[in-house]
Amino acid sequence: MTLQQLRYLCEVAKQGLNISAAAAALHTSQPGISKQIRILEDELGVTVFVRSGKRLVGITAEGKAVLAAAERMVHEADNLRSLGKELRTPDEGILTIATTHTQARYVLPPVVRKFSDRYPAVKLILHQGNPEQVADAVASGNADLAIATEAVAANPALLTLPCYQWNRCAVVPPGHPLLGQAPLTLQALSQYPLVTYDFSFTGRAKVNEAFAALGLNPNVVLTALDSDVIKTYVELGLGVGVLASMAYDPARDANLRAIDASHLFQPSVTRVALRRGHYLRAFHYHFIELFAPQLTQSVVQSALLGDAPDFVI
Amino acid sequence: MTLQQLRYLCEVAKQGLNISAAAAALHTSQPGISKQIRILEDELGVTVFVRSGKRLVGITAEGKAVLAAAERMVHEADNLRSLGKELRTPDEGILTIATTHTQARYVLPPVVRKFSDRYPAVKLILHQGNPEQVADAVASGNADLAIATEAVAANPALLTLPCYQWNRCAVVPPGHPLLGQAPLTLQALSQYPLVTYDFSFTGRAKVNEAFAALGLNPNVVLTALDSDVIKTYVELGLGVGVLASMAYDPARDANLRAIDASHLFQPSVTRVALRRGHYLRAFHYHFIELFAPQLTQSVVQSALLGDAPDFVI
DNA sequence: CACCGTTACGGTATCCGTAAGGATT
DNA sequence: AATCCTTACGGATACCGTAACGGTG
Numbered sequence: 001m002t003l004q005q006l007r008y009l010c011e012v013a014k015q016g017l018n019i020s021a022a023a024a025a026l027h028t029s030q031p032g033i034s035k036q037i038r039i040l041e042d043e044l045g046v047t048v049f050v051r052s053g054k055r056l057v058g059i060t061a062e063g064k065a066v067l068a069a070a071e072r073m074v075h076e077a078d079n080l081r082s083l084g085k086e087l088r089t090p091d092e093g094i095l096t097i098a099t100t101h102t103q104a105r106y107v108l109p110p111v112v113r114k115f116s117d118r119y120p121a122v123k124l125i126l127h128q129g130n131p132e133q134v135a136d137a138v139a140s141g142n143a144d145l146a147i148a149t150e151a152v153a154a155n156p157a158l159l160t161l162p163c164y165q166w167n168r169c170a171v172v173p174p175g176h177p178l179l180g181q182a183p184l185t186l187q188a189l190s191q192y193p194l195v196t197y198d199f200s201f202t203g204r205a206k207v208n209e210a211f212a213a214l215g216l217n218p219n220v221v222l223t224a225l226d227s228d229v230i231k232t233y234v235e236l237g238l239g240v241g242v243l244a245s246m247a248y249d250p251a252r253d254a255n256l257r258a259i260d261a262s263h264l265f266q267p268s269v270t271r272v273a274l275r276r277g278h279y280l281r282a283f284h285y286h287f288i289e290l291f292a293p294q295l296t297q298s299v300v301q302s303a304l305l306g307d308a309p310d311f312v313i
Numbered sequence: 314m315t316l317q318q319l320r321y322l323c324e325v326a327k328q329g330l331n332i333s334a335a336a337a338a339l340h341t342s343q344p345g346i347s348k349q350i351r352i353l354e355d356e357l358g359v360t361v362f363v364r365s366g367k368r369l370v371g372i373t374a375e376g377k378a379v380l381a382a383a384e385r386m387v388h389e390a391d392n393l394r395s396l397g398k399e400l401r402t403p404d405e406g407i408l409t410i411a412t413t414h415t416q417a418r419y420v421l422p423p424v425v426r427k428f429s430d431r432y433p434a435v436k437l438i439l440h441q442g443n444p445e446q447v448a449d450a451v452a453s454g455n456a457d458l459a460i461a462t463e464a465v466a467a468n469p470a471l472l473t474l475p476c477y478q479w480n481r482c483a484v485v486p487p488g489h490p491l492l493g494q495a496p497l498t499l500q501a502l503s504q505y506p507l508v509t510y511d512f513s514f515t516g517r518a519k520v521n522e523a524f525a526a527l528g529l530n531p532n533v534v535l536t537a538l539d540s541d542v543i544k545t546y547v548e549l550g551l552g553v554g555v556l557a558s559m560a561y562d563p564a565r566d567a568n569l570r571a572i573d574a575s576h577l578f579q580p581s582v583t584r585v586a587l588r589r590g591h592y593l594r595a596f597h598y599h600f601i602e603l604f605a606p607q608l609t610q611s612v613v614q615s616a617l618l619g620d621a622p623d624f625v626i
Numbered sequence: 627c628a629c630c631g632t633t634a635c636g637g638t639a640t641c642c643g644t645a646a647g648g649a650t651t
Numbered sequence: 652a653a654t655c656c657t658t659a660c661g662g663a664t665a666c667c668g669t670a671a672c673g674g675t676g
Contacts, residue, residue, distance in 0.1 A: 001390060003316050004641090020655060029643050034656060036641085044397030053649050054656040062400045069393045073386055077314060080382045084357030087375045317666090333630060342668050347631060349666085367631040367674050 003077055005040040006070040008033045009048065013067055017049065017056035079279035086281045091119055093281055098127040098134040098143035101226035106246045111291050119283050130200045138275050144284055146273035149203050159304055160271040163292035167262035169248055171234050171241040174257055178240065184259050186214055193221040193239030195230050203268035207242055210265045231256060276304060316390055318353040319383040321346045322361065326380055330362065330369035392592035399594045404432055406594055411440040411447040411456035414539035416583065419559045424604050432596050443513050451588050457597055459586035462516050472617055473584040476605035480575035482561055484547050484554040487570055491553065497572050499527055506534040506552030508543050516581035520555055523578045544569060589617060
């Protein structure tokens with residue numbers, strides 16, 4: 001049994017039972033992988049893959065157990081390598097963050113700025129996607145941490161920690177009738193066509209719930225995947241935008257007006273998600289702390305060890 | 314990085330930083346281990362061992378972290394091999410039990426008998442020792458499970474589950490004055506010299522506590538590591554024995570009489586200890602269930618996953 | 627002097643890549 | 652016809668064991 005063989009096994013499974021694709025991903029040859037997997041299956045006495053003729057078509061029940069163990073080991077090996085790098089060059093490395101548009105565009109910039117000043121030799125990679133994709137990226141090891149607002153709590157392989165609360169505002173063109181009446185009500189809002197986030201996104205559910213609780217049925221004319229698109233269509237006069245408050249910047253959005261709506265909707269909590277068992281380097285912890293000061297390294301570590309219950313900010 | 318290298322690393326640490334001993338234990342050559350460890354240290358960029366000239370004299374702080382990861386991986390590899398064997402030949406293998414004398418001599422025989430009938434191809438190995446040694450054997454992987462009564466709960470790497478309660482009896486030669494007076498009292502017992510277990514053993518502490526609670530100071534003239542020794546000295550007239558009830562067998566111990574003492578002492582709980590993260594085969598679970606019927610495979614598995622609180626029989 | 631780890635060296639086995647074969651979609 | 656896994660084969664590499672060397676208690 002070799003770590004190499006286990007890596008091959010995992011990659012083939014990851015690539016959808018395609019040895020050729022696995023070979024390409026690992027920069028090696030198909031026959032090499034094919035043979036090593038055979039050798040491993042021989043040694044363990046377990047056939048992992050169901051073969052139909054000369055094609056892999058499935059994973060046996062036993063194979064799933066083997067695969068799970070193999071993944072743990074490969075992951076541990078990666079951790080060990082990370083540990084080596086950490087000890088050698090603690091301020092160098094790669095920080096991969098999976099996050100949604102709103103975070104990347106409006107919340108992270110000052111954090112990234114501070115982080116880069118402190119760790120100039122750390123390369124930053126931002127993976128953008130919807131909350132589900134973002135969670136998957138961390139679960140599969142493609143990203144070190146995820147920052148998103150919902151749907152990141154489902155996967156048991158992930159640990160999510162609350163970072164900050166936020167709420168929404170309505171945005172309208174200058175001179176819009178809603179600007180006169182204060183404070184804003186859901187009834188008033190529902191008189192206008194609305195432009196807001198796609199359902200899969202940052203707390204969109206809370207918007208729906210608030211209207212539904214009053215028996216209102218708002219006319220949502222457009223849903224978008226990011227705040228900038230929403231603002232663009234509000235500028236065009238398509239309707240009233242319902243945005244995350246941090247996505248409105250009076251200076252940058254001079255041709256829009258915001259109306260506070262935090263009293264209308266349940267607040268949303270943005271969370272950071274980490275993969276359990278994934279080794280985190282000092283700069284990972286530092287980034288998290290820059291983003292959410294209450295999440296110090298020791299807080300995160302004890303949460304990763306499992307003894308911290310879900311806590312609230 | 315190779316599994317082999319990690320194995321070497323662990324073995325050297327285990328053998329007290331002695332490469333030669335590790336080589337002997339792994340049936341290979343010193344130079345091979347020496348070189349592979351160098352290569353690993355090079356690759357990780359971490360010096361694991363403190364070298365004084367040409368001698369290993371310690372483990373660096375970083376090395377401890379590396380070693381911990383290495384041990385996890387080696388252990389996982391062993392688990393994977395076990396899994397292979399399990400799937401191939403579920404009824405063959407080796408069951409290594411670490412236990413104390415009393416269990417091995419008086420409690421386990423009928424269990425082992427039933428087990429051997431069901432799994433004739435499983436080789437049984439019994440490691441005998443005091444509770445501390447027994448726990449160490451499991452923690453270090455030298456035994457699959459431990460059965461003992463105390464001091465097995467300390468190690469966080471171990472999971473212990475309660476199996477059954479027991480208490481003590483007094484044993485005396487035929488015609489002893491204590492046989493007339495019923496029921497037995499601690500005051501009566503303390504009139505005679507006592508022969509009982511060594512302090513490190515099966516619930517000896519509870520015996521002391523009971524006497525101390527009444528301000529009595531019994532005269533313990535001999536302590537022993539196993540019940541047979543105690544009975545032998547009682548036969549010689551050295552004193553009154555205080556024994557685990559299951560260690561008295563009226564048929565076999567025809568020249569001794571037992572007096573129930575279960576109302577005098579706190580009951581003791583015999584537990585089975587398992588190493589967290591250690592793969593258990595079907596026959597392991599089956600043995601545990603034969604020993605303690607309430608500990609079915611699913612009960613043990615969910616306890617190993619950590620979600621079961623300590624429960625009582 | 628005995629013990630221990632490192633270096634040097636040679637043989638062997640393993641692993642990898644190329645090329646060709648057979649099966650499936 | 653294209654894709655994909657397997658088998659076969661050759662070369663390079665890495666690993667392991669023996670032998671010799673250099674420190675250390």
